[in-house]
Amino acid sequence: MKSYKIDLQQYFILIILFELGSAILVGLGMDAGRDAWIAILFGMVAGMILFSGYYFLYKQFPDLSLTQYVQVLFGKHIGKIFGFCYMLYFLYLAARVLRDFGSLLLSAVFVQTPIIVVNTLMIATIVYVLKLGFEVLVRTGEIFFVLVALLGVILTVLVLSADLMDFNYLLPIFGEGVMPVLKAAFPVTPTFPFGEMVVFTMLLPYLKVKNRNKALKIGLLGMGVSGFVLSTTIAMDIAVLGGHVATHVYFPLLAAVAKINIGEFIQRLDAIVVFTLIIGGFFKVAVFLYVSVKAAQDVFGVKEETSIIGPIGVVVILSSIAIASNYVEHINEGLNIVPDFIHIPFQAVLPALFIIVFLLRKKKLKHFASSSSS
Amino acid sequence: MKVLKCFIPFSLCLLILTGCWDQNELDELSIVMGIGINLDNKGHLIVTYQVVNPTTVAPGLMGEGGGKQPIFTVYESKGKNLMEATRNASKETSRRLFFAHARMLVFSEKLAKKNIYEALDMMSRDPEVRSTIQVLIARNTTPSKILRTFTAIDKVTSDEVTAILNITEQNWGENVQQDINEVLQSIINEGGEPLINGIELTGDKDLAVTSRNYEVGEPARVKLSGMGVFKKGKLKGWLDGPNARGVLWLKGKIKSTVVTVPCNNNKKGYAIEVVRSNTELSASTKGDVPTIDVKVFPETNIAETNCSVNLQDPSEIVKIEKEFNNVIQKEIMKTVKAAQGYNSDILGFGELLYRENPKKWNHMYKKKYNRVFPEIKVQVKVDSRIRRSGIRTSPFLFDKKIENKEEVDSS
């Protein structure tokens, strides 16, 4: 199980599923109003820069994950503290996405169901899949990727053929100037979902050796494709619903698809959207959870990853409930506090620090780096 | 395996714990098809729900349940706000009211004149109510009357009304489907105001609410009637007939309609069937008062002629096109005048100005739009094309030129 390597195709699919996971359903960069789709593209570019940084670090330590190479960079003890912080970060992200997902599902479909039940069911599924191994998660991803892509194409065709779009809703571009768009874009959009590519610092070592030099190219391609899909989806939502409605509902996509009605027969296609929502949420939480398991494994020196998946899953369930008392608080944290005080340090500042430390200590580390890459 | 051992008892617990969170059997639901909102004298809301009795509507089960039971029933309840009224209704409903299939939302004129914002908020917030619900205003009657009316073809009034809306939008173009999303969006648009379809009751109004309504030869009917003009959430007046159609011309939403064009001195002239139409809007924001250029490109057929004209002569066709252009232009200008008279930007000009020049909009027009809007200059240019003239060439009137001309003229 440990020796399982993913190939480029799987890596690409994993990125897309991970990036689109929950982002495609919730309104992204909605502060920019009808320019939200541009805000996403800005975020994407910024995210790509971050990813190049992660790739730089990966290239120096191609066999090590982030929590492993910090131990090389800073020595075992300080490194473990960093690793521990990252583990908490990943755990927090897992809990956060789970909470997002649970609340959204609750507000749309299961109004009276307790959130803990919804979340627990999700984690139970994830734990089951992860216990079968990372390989299984990746391959399951391949299946659902095809399925979701197919549904996406069908939905797009239906929206187009139902003649719902009014492109005037997208005009004027930069009506309020570039600043509001940039403001909406930074720091939220680069950090979610693009900056979350930081989890791939933990997963890149799983790439097959022959594919390593393409990791950057495919990674950026994956981010580009998902950025493009996100952007067009949001643009489509706005064109169907209008700038205001699209930015003021929890699921613009759900609202847009709900409007499809072709000949009183093809209508009420919400089920498809809910299905994609669940699949997306599943993969995102699963990746975060798996990455926190890997981090915990490195920090605490656990040999068998399967033995801690369950306990960590329980931690994620509980913290997903505990992180906020209501949804408004949760969203508010997500938009105002988390990007500045959590995402930016972990996605940009710390990796930058690692790069600097690496460059300073290059000579001392050189020996290690060369031996590890061989 | 260990996972299984852990989760089997757990899921069993879940099984037992889950009584009925969000589960509703179909026979525990009352399917609401239409919602009406009125205002009583104290300012409380009166909410009317039209609930369908599925056994009488479902195809194939006619013999079983039908006959004695009514097709639908109407509940009414009061409350300070909509939610309160909705829950209040549970005192008389035997099942949970289920709104996901509601097709129309009817406001009373009284409410519309006061304020429609709060009612719209609840309707768009509730996850159950779908955003495709059509919004209407009961004109010269109450929502409760509309919802109680028995209709002949589609058995449920709400179904009938949405079907009428669809048909008239396709064929006549004085009304356009307006779901709650579009209403909200038009409120939010820069300087924008909503335009909501009106509906009235014609015929014997007392008979309308009895099931005998569809047994008599001359039943009371629901009928679409004009579009309500709003200003800051309050109903200001109505656009009727060609005025209403002018809005659709401006917004480019005409799908098909029929326009009467005079010829020579015969007012009946031609009936021109519009097959499709395209509208282009552009604004120039030079100076204090913006100018808006409207270009309409209809494609038409000649459907009827009461004139003695050689339709095989291209120059005659050009003449008719010109006449037609004139008619449309006047129609649109009249609408613009009406809207400017109400000082309500139902035409989306504010949004257009914002698109053309966001900076100027924000700095100059936005604050004093009340004063700007009535002043906006509108230039309309119609460029129509007559493509065909049915399956006949020239009218037979043309062949017998002289005798018939007089007759036609005199009529």
Add this chain to the structure above:
Amino acid sequence: MRNRRKRPVIKTHKKLSELVAEKKAGERSSFQVSSEADDYKSQEKQVKEGELSPSLEFNVSRINKLLGNPTDLIIREFEFELEQKVTATLMYLEEMNDTQLLSEFILEPLMNLSSEKQSSPVPVGHALHYIKQNALALGKVQDVETEEELLEALLAGLSILLIEGNKKGLKLGTTGGKMRNIEEPASEVVIRGPREAFTESIKTNLSLIRRKVKSPDLRVERFEVGEITKTDLAIVYLENIVNPLIVKEIKERIEQVKTDGVLETGQLEEFIQDETVTVFPQVMSTERPDVVVGNLLEGRVGILVNGTPFSLIAPAQFIQFFQSSEDYYMRYDISTFLRILRFSVFIISLIAPSIYIALTTFHQAMIPTTLLFGIAAQREGVPFPAIAEALVMEITFEILREAGIRMPRAVGVAVSIVGALVLGQAAVQAGLVSPAMVIVVGITAVASFAIPSFAVATSARLLRFPLMIISSIFGFYGLTLGLIVIVAHLTSLRSFGVPYLSPFAPIQIQDLKDSLLRYPISHLFKRPVNLAKQNATRTDPYQVKKKREEETTR
């Protein structure tokens, strides 16, 4: 010749009395004969344990004793002439041998031997060799040296020829007896395609395969499984295509099978499959020789077991269960359509009731209004919640199906009448279930019959129930999570090391051309990647075509 059967019977009785006497004296060991009879004593010393003795009488009595004096063991003593008169015994199990073969090609030529015809006198010691060369007009003649070998051959349906004074015997391939003829397949019916099916005889089955593949690379390896039944088992593969690691794995697993007996490939399947806790079949079974050969050509391995017409094909992929041999015999367009249809049918039979439950109890908003009226009207007055209704109907249907299969054909009709009319119609009219539910169950049932593989249809049948329960608690949410679990489980499965869900996960673009889709044959020039590593390219139809065109233009 007609009354030859009588003599040996008498003979056996004689032996029986001797054996009884022996038993009275008590045995020292199972392989050593008691020392009661004097003339055996000297021989006993010469004869090693398990080996044959030169004494005919000794051997025959030994065998008779080991087999427990069976009444169907025929022991025919006769003489023939070499240098001198030689006594010989022919032994065989009645009904397992072809009596005509025995008399015409063994007894007759042997009894007709005369020393006059021989150029030089043949000593008794060389008798075996001589008659093998000159007298036995039979293909399969082999030496037998040990007692064990002899017994095995005898039980496998060969006949044994022992000659006085020789320490070896001969086993003769005279196997015969009554066997079922080659008939049309009962479970895998096709409209276009070969009409032959395997029979219970492994020999016939192997011959059916051999006849289709005239390649020298076809390998047939024989095994014996079952400690008691000693069932013949053969694996077949094409050596130039197959992945040797897979063959090795299969051989190892077969050798590890420790059981009393294997009567059907289904039992073997359970021993050699990768994962036990699963509802999905990991080995394919078929009774069609053309299916086996088609799979051999893709690099798979066939496993035949004597006594059953069902052979196994390993490794198996999930998608194979939706393919039919006919897909390759029909045009590619219709085959593709049918494959997609079959897969959809699988999905329908898996989740149709769950979707019905989820829609009617959770997501009424997603049903088109008119349809909702219809369903709601039907639900009116039904006393059970949708889940109970669905479970009752599904289980009723399963009962009917089981009853229908086990019943004699005549009664089967009655069962279906009772099932369809009495249970369906009456239940609806009594208002116990809604007609919509009956339709859903009906669709599910018909759908499950349209899946070509019974094994996979069974998986869908089993998984339907948990999915119904979870979607009655959590609606589409539960259903989707359930499907994720199923897919994850499927991806975690492997069949002899080959991912079960390939070519979908991991995606193998080339193999996708012959999965749910079937490209025209000319595009299928690659064998499955995981299976045929050493010889991945099929005979390229393009090149063949090109060659043909060149030749014609010249």
